[in-house]
Structure formats: C-alpha cells, structure tokens
C-alpha cells in the first residue's frame with residue numbers, strides 16, 4: 253500500500269517551535285512522521301524527539317521513517333490526552349516544544365479498510381485507535397435519534413441534521429447499516445435535491461461528525477492544551493494545527509483564557525483573583541498556508557496554525 257501524507261505548514265511549525273539543537277520535543281500526532289523528521293533534522297545528538305500516535309500503523313511507519321535520525325527518539329502508542337503521564341515518564345524535566353497536527357492523516361483517510369471515506373465501500377469503522385470499543389457502526393446503528401441528531405449538528409455543523417438522523421433511524425429499523433457507501437446513500441437521500449447539487453459531497457459533514465464522535469476528537473482538546481502547557485519548560489513553545497472551525501475555536505479560546513485567566517471584574521484596579529497568565533500567544537492571527545503550498549497540498553487549504561509560549 254503506497255499511501256502518502258504531505259505535512260502541512262512544515263517550515264512555519266519549525267520556526268514557531270523555535271527549535272534548540274539539544275532540546276526535547278513532543279510530536280503528539282506523529283502520523284506519517286513528516287513533521288517529526290523535520291524537527292529531528294534541527295536536533296543534534298543530545299536532542300530528543302518523543303513521538304506519540306494512537307494508531308499502531310502510523311507509529312510503525314513513522315518509526316521506520318525516522319530510523320536514520322541522529323537525535324534520540326522515543327515512540328509512544330497512546331492518546332495525546334495522556335500527555336501529562338507521558339511527559340512524567342519520558343521527560344520529567346519537561347519539554348521545549350510540543351506539536352499537535354490534529355485530525356486524521358491522508359493515509360488513514362485513503363486506507364479503504366479503515367472506513368473513513370464515503371468514496372469506497374468499507375465496514376463502518378473510523379477508529380484511529382483500533383483498541384477502542386466504539387466504532388462508526390456503533391454510533392450509526394445504536395445511538396438514539398436525539399443523540400445522533402446532536403452529533404451530526406454539533407460536530408458536522410449540518411443544517412439537515414434532523415432529517416439525516418431520522419433517515420438513518422428509519423433505514424436501520426429495516427436492517428443494520430453496515431458500510432460507508434450505504435450510509436452515504438442514506439445521507440444523500442435525506443438532503444433535499446437542490447442542496448445536493450451545491451458545495452461538497454452531501455455526506456461530508458455527517459462523516460466528519462461521526463469521525464469526531466468515534467474518536468472523541470473535541471472533548472479532549474481543552475484539557476490537552478492545559479496539560480501541554482504544564483509540560484513545557486518556561487519559554488517552551490506549543491504549536492497546534494487545526495483543520496476545521498470547531499477545533500480552531502477551541503484552541504483559540506483556550507489560548508486566550510490561558511493568556512488572560514483573570515476573573516476579576518474589569519473595574520477592579522488590581523487583580524484579586526490571583527489567576528496568572530501561563531502563556532503568551534505568539535500568533536495573534538492563525539498562520540495559514542501560502543499560495544505555493546496551497547497549490548501542492550489540498551489538505552493545507554483549511555489548516556490553521558496557532559503558537560503559544562509558556563511564561
């Protein structure tokens with residue numbers, strides 16, 4: 253299988269992380285190892301790269317790709333939500349930088365058997381971590397109508413969430429919905445014809461929503477940012493790339509609240525709540541891909557990079 257993943261905003265990440273040759277860096281979303289390889293190229297023999305991925309296949313691939321690097325490497329198959337414990341075990345003196353390139357990689361999306369794509373027929377799965385119990389099949393066939401509608405509306409920002417959820421419930425009352433293409437057809441039939449012809453594939457938003465639900469992608473983000481900041485040395489950098497507005501909003505707001513956590517009424521002349529800033533936001537506006545990258549990498553279109561520094 254020759255599947256490719258092109259790393260987004262690579263130079264911008266390296267610059268944003270402000271890499272020191274002897275520093276310790278975490279790539280919390282190892283994926284195809286592209287960002288990690290670039291980070292390692294800036295590290296000397298004393299530098300350390302800790303690569304985390306919850307997907308066993310991604311971890312193996314990345315390990316192979318990083319075989320020749322000169323810095324030390326540590327590979328951890330885990331969810332980055334467990335960052336605090338991983339840092340305690342592998343870098344008790346804390347780290348100089350953390351990168352999170354959120355979401356799924358192209359090779360996960362393109363691997364037909366993983367069931368992420370509505371373009372090919374596969375069992376409904378969508379798990380990044382195959383040790384996990386809940387799959388897309390479970391969400392689609394077992395969630396009640398209200399929960400299904402909520403997932404599709406919230407995580408897919410889909411205006412036809414109610415109709416889609418009803419069509420799914422109606423279809424599965426006859427026989428279980430087994431495959432990606434069966435689900436895509438049901439979603440398509442739920443969307444009124446005139447809206448089907450414009451914009452992206454009619455199943456795109458619902459597939460995104462189910463994937464986010466299966467992998468609990470948004471629930472863990474706020475806490476992860478907090479734990480990541482606690483894991484950084486003073487002056488250490490946190491770089492996060494998001495791919496849709498839901499993720500980006502969470503990161504933007506979390507950064508803001510860590511930079512300005514004070515809860516005193518605005519007319520108080522001095523802070524009495526005692527809550528102090530733990531970060532300085534480096535990117536007032538998110539960094540987005542330039543024209544050249546946009547032309548060569550479609551995934552870069554929706555990527556936004558936000559960088560913060562631990563103070």
Ligand SMILES: C[S@@+](CC[C@H](N)C(=O)[O-])C[C@H]1O[C@@H](n2cnc3c(N)ncnc32)[C@H](O)[C@@H]1O
Pocket residue numbers: 257258259260280281282283284285286287288304305306307310330331332333353354355356357358380
């Ligand atoms: C967009 S890809 C990263 C690509 C990588 N930066 C590169 O240059 O090749 C995201 C990767 O993060 C992993 N991932 C996503 N959420 C995760 C989480 N909560 N914990 C651990 N790994 C996660 C996915 O399995 C996937 O391999």
